[in-house]
Amino acid sequence: MARSSSGFVAGLTAAAVAAVGFLAYQASASAPADLSVKPPASGTAAPTTSPTGGPKKPAANPLAVPAASGTGERVVYALGDRRVWLVDAGNKATRTFSVMPSTVHPTPGAYTVTSRSGSVRGSDGVQIEHVVRFATAQDVAIGFSAAVDGTTPSPDPSKKTGGIRMKRADGDALWTFAVIGAKVVVVP
Template sequence: MPARRLPTWVWVSGLTAGGIVAVAVLAVQADKGPHPVATATRPSASASTGAEPRPTASKAPAAVPDGSGTGRRVVYSLGQKRVWLVDASDASRRTFAVWPGTVSPDPGSYTISQRTEATTGSDGVQIEHIMYFAAKSGLSIAFSNAVDGSSPPPASDVRTSGIRMGKADGSALWTFGSTGTTVTVVK
């Protein structure tokens, strides 16, 4: 008498059940191991000229600068090296420190003209969430963050125009700022 073949659905069901059991076993094992703790990265003195102090966390977020306009916008302060994401009701939704390049935009109002998901920066670092909004001295000025979350090294004799930020801040800005979003640069 010839052997009977099992229907295909039996094989698929058996393999699916086995896969679910394997994933469950791995999840239980992973839950017993060490758990990583996320830490926020902040600009350090080594990311600038070396003479400036490291920014410190404050209990109250920095106020949106006066004269930065109204409505939904991104505000960039050259002096404070800080960005604010401001909603339509003029409330700051997020603020964070940034590492500017050696070429900065002039104070004024701009719009995000182009967004690029990822590329290599002029310093050779892989960057993502690039949002172009100005040009100066033949360079395009844009916000971005390093893919690996690192801060840029201090500029030697290279002209750079990227405004870098931490990875989480870059993601938040990418979500907030679509093409056409206003960027206000203040002193």
């Protein structure tokens, strides 16, 4: 009898492993290429504002790289969408994510990464990492960064800041992608 119960347990174990493998395959086949992009919520979207405070239209497809952002490998920053795309040489987004804009905004156009800092204190007093600077406006350096504590709060509107904040994982990806001289395109 011990022999038949061990065979039964082995059969159940094999069936369970096969079921888990099948479910894992199904999950991987339906997963998006970029897990940092959240799927659009059903129903009506909450009203949002642009970096300048005006109403903002929700993006039809947040994965789509903005058409007016040029070609080739580049970082694309859409002011109105509060979104960044890391675009490869074949014009395909390898990653996209939302950001919290600063109080001072770059003018739409093409820039290059001019400096980087691994870890510094931001102009708002927050400890930040993976700072990638690409523009200056109103005598304020503008760049991407992530707060070490992982927060992305709205900036104090009474202060002139140039830090475009993102989640730490997104900051890691941008840091790896945007080396000195990398192209950054800002679109409205």
